[in-house]
Amino acid sequence: MSVGDVAVRAVEVWKRYGGGSTQVDALAGVSADFGKGRFTAIMGPSGSGKSTLLHCLAGLDTPTDGKVLLGDVDLTTLPEKQLTHLRRDRIGFVFQAFNLVPTLSALENITLPLDLAGRKPDQDWLATVVEAIGLTDRLRHRPSQLSGGQQQRVACARALVSRPDVVFADEPTGNLDSRSSGDVLDFLHRSVRDYDQTVVMVTHDPTAASYADRVLFLADGILQSELLDPTAESVLDAMKKLDADQDDQDEGARRTGGAPDDAADELAG
Numbered sequence: 701m702s703v704g705d706v707a708v709r710a711v712e713v714w715k716r717y718g719g720g721s722t723q724v725d726a727l728a729g730v731s732a733d734f735g736k737g738r739f740t741a742i743m744g745p746s747g748s749g750k751s752t753l754l755h756c757l758a759g760l761d762t763p764t765d766g767k768v769l770l771g772d773v774d775l776t777t778l779p780e781k782q783l784t785h786l787r788r789d790r791i792g793f794v795f796q797a798f799n800l801v802p803t804l805s806a807l808e809n810i811t812l813p814l815d816l817a818g819r820k821p822d823q824d825w826l827a828t829v830v831e832a833i834g835l836t837d838r839l840r841h842r843p844s845q846l847s848g849g850q851q852q853r854v855a856c857a858r859a860l861v862s863r864p865d866v867v868f869a870d871e872p873t874g875n876l877d878s879r880s881s882g883d884v885l886d887f888l889h890r891s892v893r894d895y896d897q898t899v900v901m902v903t904h905d906p907t908a909a910s911y912a913d914r915v916l917f918l919a920d921g922i923l924q925s926e927l928l929d930p931t932a933e934s935v936l937d938a939m940k941k942l943d944a945d946q947d948d949q950d951e952g953a954r955r956t957g958g959a960p961d962d963a964a965d966e967l968a969g
């Protein structure tokens with residue numbers, strides 16, 4: 701991928717927690733490009749580092765080592781104040797728990813990031829986004845008067861209203877039933893296909909991942925494989941293979957009494 705086609709790039713990103721016997725490498729040298737106008741899903745077993753990677757890419761967390769480039773800006777060296785502005789102006793977030801402000805209407809929630817930045821919404825784009833989430837008749841409702849799926853669509857609109865470089869979504873359908881999930885994923889998919897937005901989404905769900913153009917698979921903080929034009933079936937197969945590979949490594953380590961890497965070396969010859 702040429703530099704101009706990349707929205708965000710991870711270069712040898714490490715994230716280490718703790719020290720001594722409790723040390724954990726949540727990310728162990730992850731390098732990946734996330735293309736502009738592309739929808740990428742990140743998958744992997746629990747504890748594999750998905751959220752940590754998303755948070756590092758979004759400038760919500762600082763890697764222990766390595767670089768994160770948003771366009772040509774290295775987030776890892778940016779002073780905190782500039783990072784705050786960059787997150788506000790160039791990045792959108794969708795969280796599993798919606799995180800809407802309960803006292804504001806749906807429309808006020810959508811425009812909140814712009815209001816906080818003292819910017820006026822682009823009315824055409826706002827109308828497009830509002831129309832696309834299919835909630836034109838509920839814009840004056842408070843979050844408590846909306847279903848979970850409707851609240852999450854409001855959160856997606858809020859993430860997109862500033863036309864960010866990238867929308868990062870962390871398990872956006874984790875709290876939703878399959879129908880509401882479909883509505884939210886359709887919306888994210890259309891924002892990429894029709895409006896050239898860039899979405900990076902962490903998910904456990906093969907069906908959710910099938911809405912993406914590409915799926916990256918993490919295990920033990922390492923990028924293991926990727927799948928282009930995924931279907932729910934091909935994602936499930938890739939996850940089974942990942943599980944089987946992990947089991948083989950664990951079994952090798954158990955038999956030799958060593959670390960998985962030692963075991964792999966020993967098995968290899």
Ligand SMILES: Nc1ncnc2c1ncn2[C@@H]1O[C@H](COP(=O)(O)OP(=O)(O)OP(=O)(O)O)[C@@H](O)[C@H]1O
Binds near residue numbers: 744746747750
């Ligand atoms: N603040 C922290 N302090 C110590 N260890 C942490 C911290 N945050 C994450 N970890 C560890 O880093 C590893 C990766 O965590 P992460 O939350 O990124 O995984 P995940 O793939 O998103 O998991 P899940 O699917 O369960 O949400 C795990 O072993 C986790 O226990």
